[in-house]
Amino acid sequence: MSELVALWLPIVLSAVVCFVASSIIWMASPLHKHDYKDPGSKEGPLLELLRSQSFEPGVYYVPWCGGKGNKDPEAMARVKQGPWGMLIVQGCAPSMGKMLGLWFFHLLLVSVFIGYIASNALPHGTSYLKVFQVVGATGFLAYAGSTLPLSIWHGLPWSQVPGRIIDGLIYALLTAGIFGWQWPKATINLPIPGMN
Numbered sequence: 001m002s003e004l005v006a007l008w009l010p011i012v013l014s015a016v017v018c019f020v021a022s023s024i025i026w027m028a029s030p031l032h033k034h035d036y037k038d039p040g041s042k043e044g045p046l047l048e049l050l051r052s053q054s055f056e057p058g059v060y061y062v063p064w065c066g067g068k069g070n071k072d073p074e075a076m077a078r079v080k081q082g083p084w085g086m087l088i089v090q091g092c093a094p095s096m097g098k099m100l101g102l103w104f105f106h107l108l109l110v111s112v113f114i115g116y117i118a119s120n121a122l123p124h125g126t127s128y129l130k131v132f133q134v135v136g137a138t139g140f141l142a143y144a145g146s147t148l149p150l151s152i153w154h155g156l157p158w159s160q161v162p163g164r165i166i167d168g169l170i171y172a173l174l175t176a177g178i179f180g181w182q183w184p185k186a187t188i189n190l191p192i193p194g195m196n
Contacts, residue, residue: 136176144168
C-alpha cells in the first residue's frame with residue numbers, strides 16, 4: 001500500500017491531464033463531431049411519444065423479445081422487420097457540472113488502479129521506458145477496453161470505434177508519460193523489504 005501512496009502525484013497529474021485532453025478532444029477537435037445525430041423534425045413527435053407513454057428511466061431495447069426469445073413467432077417477426085434500437089431514458093435533465101465531476105472521478109479511479117498495477121509489477125528505480133510500456137498497456141485497456149463490447153452488445157455505431165480507440169490511446173500515452181516521468185521521484189525513497 002505504501003508504494004501506491006507514493007504514486008499519488010502521477011495518479012492525480014494523469015487524471016488532471018486526461019481530463020484536460022478529453023475536454024480538448026470533445027470540444028475543440030472534429031474527432032467526435034458526428035457521433036450524435038440530430039433527429040431534426042422528428043424530435044418533436046419523438047419527445048411527445050416519450051412523454052405520453054411515461055417511460056421510466058432505464059435502457060429499452062426494441063423490438064423486445066422477452067423471455068420467450070426465438071420461440072415467439074410474433075417477436076421474431078418484429079425482429080426480422082426492424083427497425084432495431086436501444087433507447088436510454090434519463091431520470092432528470094443532464095447536469096454538465098455533475099457529469100464533468102463524475103468524469104474526473106472516473107479518471108482518478110482509473111489512475112489509482114493503473115498505479116496499483118504498476119506498483120505491484122515494477123520495482124522502484126525502473127526505467128522510464130519500462131514504466132511507460134506497463135502503464136501504457138494497462139491504461140489502454142482501461143480507457144479503450146470497453147469500446148468493442150459497446151459496439152457488439154449495445155449498438156454503438158462501428159464508425160465511432162476508431163474515435164473511441166484514439167481517445168483511449170491518447171489517455172493511455174499521457175498517463176504512461178506522466179507515470180514514467182514521475183516514477184523515480186515517486187518511488188526512490190521507498191524502503192526495500194529485507195534491506196536496511
